[in-house]
Amino acid sequence: MAAPARSAVQTLAITVLVVSALIGRGRAAAQSATVHMSASHTSVAVGDVVVLEIRADATGGRVQNFEPPDLSGFDVVSRRVATPMSFQFGFGGQTQVMQSSSVQTLELLARRPGRYALKPARVLVGGRRFESNRLTIVVVPAGQMPPPEPAQNGTPPGGTTGGTPTNPLGLPANLLGEPLLPQGGALGPPTGPLDGAEFDSQAFVRTVVDKREPYVGEQVTVTIYLYVRGGIRSAPAATREPTAEGFWVHDLLPPQRALEATEQAVGGTSFRVYVLRRFAAFPLRAGEFTIGAMKIDIQSGGGFDLFGGSPARALHRDGVPVAIHARDLPAAGRPSGAVHVGRFTTEASLDRPQAATGDAVTLTARVRGSGNLRDVHIATPVIDGLSILEPQIRDQVEAPGDLVGGTRTFEWLMVPQRPGAFAIPPIGFATFDAASGTYARADSAALTLTAAGAATPAPPPEPAEPAPGAEPGELADERGAGYGPLRTESALLRPTTALSSERWFPWAVATSPLFLLATLLASALRRRAAARAGTKAPERAVKGARKRLAHAESFASAGDARGYYGEVTSALKAVIEARLGEPVGGLTLARLRTRLIERGMPDELATRIAEELEGAEFARFSATGSSPEEMSRTSDRVQALTERIDRFAPVAAEPA
């Protein structure tokens, strides 16, 4: 394909893609939902209570047909449903997106020991079915200590699993008579004693961490809530962001989101609770740290609060700093070298197992799992006979269910210096699983690279044949400093002509102004034509009147006085209408005379016209006495009147 044509096709494709993406986005926004299921505990003893929460957030539709999973093995002690709802309005009020949520909270009493794999909960939104994550709850016999709770995919560490403070008995606080309200789901505040906040009856900021004593490198989920009585009128303005010195931080909330409120009662007062910030913080070293207090300005008083509505009040609130004690990893069983906290697996592969000596081969290691992935480092392997460059590293960090993890990919370029089989040892590192408190290793399988062909000489200390312009030996000690790694992947693109260099580009830019100019020109020409048509109207009317008078003569010759006077009347009125530019057919003769005078016609002419019309009307309906001579005289008079009317210049029209 020729370069211009290719560019045109590319531009068209980009335009289509952008438009499709915009349309698609609109459609996607029209109907989507996320369903999340979490439990207060995933390991309990028989007789314990588990709070199971299923939250569905739907955009563009209402959550319907909530189907909880099969709960055999548990007694449902209570069931609560909360349905907070919000609306988002787009630019100019053009788009209106309904966001609805439904939170089902079930208190389950474990009856029988066993491992219960709960199937996904299902909801129906706008006719489409959405499913939640799966969840496994382990129930041990009464009296036994439940095993440590493993982190489950989709279970937010800062959500109900780790975030709900529990009492020594492991029972939810409300079963002990403490005041609790339905929880707000994954983004809702934890129930129980009010920690991380200074209570205020109007509004206060609460900082909640899911762990106070994490290990170094273990994820701590920090959530900052705003409690407001009666809601807020606009988004709170942060005057100081929460600090997290000594932590590596990953934000868990999307940059653009609707500020949703849940309800919670504190000390008998109902508050609306908003999530202001949520992030994962990984302690970088052992010691005492502080999550600094957030400071905000808010306008309290919900605009749509019909019952508890109060005038807007500007409030300033400070959060409470929260202390975190980061523990060092347990010494017992700790392997030597670097240990990464989290659950990881490592896979390694070669782009080809055999290569010619001197050819480059790519060794790829993929580290997957949950934890502070960006902290994972793998030393470049040292293998005799293989020259290995520093790796290219790519990250794909995700946080499903608020658990930070993803994939970190290392790519090494290796060049065999001599023929033979090279054993690449397992690539990996030591890990520490904070949930189980155990050390492990995330190692790949060992690989073998076979090189064939003559041995390549070692890199020449001085190039035998210098490249053009090169000065060998110069700055040798500085080479490599500040440069990125070699790029081993390339699309090998061909040159393309820039759009702006295409011959059609100036014309394309000029099209819009030229089109505008043409439109304005056409509009002006149309106006002028209309004006010209307006000027010629009286001339045409006079011509028409003469024709009608000539036609009237034929009636007169035939002795048809009724037809004659009818034509005369029509001719006269047509000339008057054309001259005045307004209809006169509905006016009485007296009113017509007045109107003609109003438009500046001499009284004498107006009177004559009225008289002539009156005479014609009279003769028309009593035409028996009209002689041909009389009709001939009438023709002469009307002809003269027509010419006088044609010369008459009316003043500007006013409403008749």
Next chain:
Amino acid sequence: MILRALFAAVLTVVLLGVWLAPSAARADTQRELFARANAAYARGDYPTAIRTYERLAESGVDDPDVSFDLGLAYAKHGAHGRAVLWFERALLRAPGDAEAEAGIAASTAALGRARADASGDTTMRTRPPFREAAVRSVATNTLAVLVLALSACFFGVLGALRFVRGETQRLALWIAAPLLGVAFIVASLALGQKVGAFDDGAAAIVLDEAELREAPDPRATARGEVREGERARVVLRDRGWSRIRLAGGREGWLRGDVVGELERR
């Protein structure tokens, strides 16, 4: 009938094969060249890597990654003027490439250190002029599409003002018109800057230390020296010589092989 259709199908396949085969073979050769260049680089054989990358570029490849690797190879080999040129070319094709920008900075710094070692002290211009820096991170085609879109929007709004009667709509159009107009002018200026409409001459890098001469002849009087890595504008070309204008306004003639133009010709 069936035989005729079969014959037509076979003929089409053969013709397609004949048409596509050279380009497929060329792609294979270029991939091989790229792999060989990478391997040479990995061995530390930078002259071979440079020659192989250059061959790839001469074969019609104009890829930012290849330009970057070539810049890297030149830098590792100590030819920092050429390294800057190829990093700049990588940036031209992939605006905002942080590694290419870092490469330019590192090579410029290396040149500065070498010059300081030789002459005691030196001053290096590490940043491009403001006008150039302002549009550096935006691709030419992006600006071109933006200019087209803004032109359509701006004049469309002006046209709509002629016909729309609703007071609210007219107010919105009156607000949008100047904003779109300003955006259109800014985008047009940026595109003009990007394609060098306001500059007299093509952007270039001086590749080696050389004498600046008064005429395109090695016997012409020398006007002074130019330094490796200096930015310049090529205002004239004559029989393998280039008349360049340096940042301070100095002008003179240099041999063409000492001047590397950013846009490959």
